[in-house]
Amino acid sequence: MAVKARERLLTTAEDLFYAEGIRAVGVERILSASGVGRASFYRHFAGKDDLVVAVLSGRDERWRDWLRSTVDGYGRPAADRPLAVFDALAERFARDDFRGCAFINTMIEAADRESGAHQVAAAHKSAVTEYLDALLTEAGRDDHAELAPELMLLVDGAIVTALREGNPDAAVRAKRIAEALLARQPDPREAVRRRLRVVTGGMR
Amino acid sequence: MAVKARERLLTTAEDLFYAEGIRAVGVERILSASGVGRASFYRHFAGKDDLVVAVLSGRDERWRDWLRSTVDGYGRPAADRPLAVFDALAERFARDDFRGCAFINTMIEAADRESGAHQVAAAHKSAVTEYLDALLTEAGRDDHAELAPELMLLVDGAIVTALREGNPDAAVRAKRIAEALLARQPDPREAVRRRLRVVTGGMR
């Protein structure tokens, strides 16, 4: 066996789900495309839902590894790395099989928030937000806690826009917005609060 | 007949499609929920695809009417109206049946760009972008042509984020980003180009 059945199922399903949507792809399609027998499929996975969760979990891990290594690969100083995220996105958007964010797509397709697929997708977005927070912190931004969700909104907006327009322009557009955001004069009241927090650090 | 069958089909289908997704809702569900007979459905619509396009077209028109009248209803000066869009969004996000943007959802669900549903959805987004452009122009922004797609990216980002987080916070977040964006120092080269365009206006 060149490649194990389980692996073939995962990669085939990931490609089909991403390209056409989870609901649009039946088990039969995955079986014939992967060359795996029907019985073997149900030996490896409890059912389609189980496969979906496994596919998304794998993609989550690999996607975040890709982002981290791509941003690191640019070799820019820490201060520039938050913006470099949008350069990485531009690479993604230019791929000819780009079909948006698999996790956003899943949260929209799997309307039920309790479903396993929906929760894996939600967890992915939280993890990426945390990564942005870390990048901002390493860049020395005191306002990282406010900026991270704002950058995340720009990331998701860029992804949806790129999908909608069918070209990668949205990445540079989002980067320009992020530049304006990072250049923003911090709210003076917030700044005072932050300074106080440092001075009284740890006190209660 | 209190309400005509066609109307009941459209409103019922719109609710179900928006709440659960187009693919997730079968014709049978729409029929039983609306109380319309199967034959009557196919008398009014060529098929499910036809119904989907009709539903989306209606929603497109009503959604844009709602946005325009809501923004106008705030009674703010023209200069503040672009930002008021995000106040309107906040109202939408707070509705308990909020499930994101029906058109983004459709473009994601209907992966085929050639499908009627996909194209209606794409046209909706273009129309909203034009509306933003008009608001910015009326606000006296020379850079309206660059700003409109940027605001649109923020709108879509806010919608997706609000859906993801399950609360309306993303609206104020996007508004703060938009404020930073509108306060941005215009690119001096762009400003020169704009000034030139005015001076040589209409010349060729």
Next chain:
DNA sequence: AAGAGACGGCACCGATCGGTACCGTCTTAG
């Protein structure tokens, strides 16, 4: 060489998909 486990193929299940045909009823306009 032999046994075990992984595998692909296939038949089959009930449920549901989108869609068609026909029929009796109810409303409405002339």
Next chain:
DNA sequence: CTAAGACGGTACCGATCGGTGCCGTCTCTT
């Protein structure tokens, strides 16, 4: 009052959905 048309109900169609069971083969390990 009557004829026409809109309507709801139902039976039915082939196709596909997710899922189960069995069977023969192929490949490893011992």
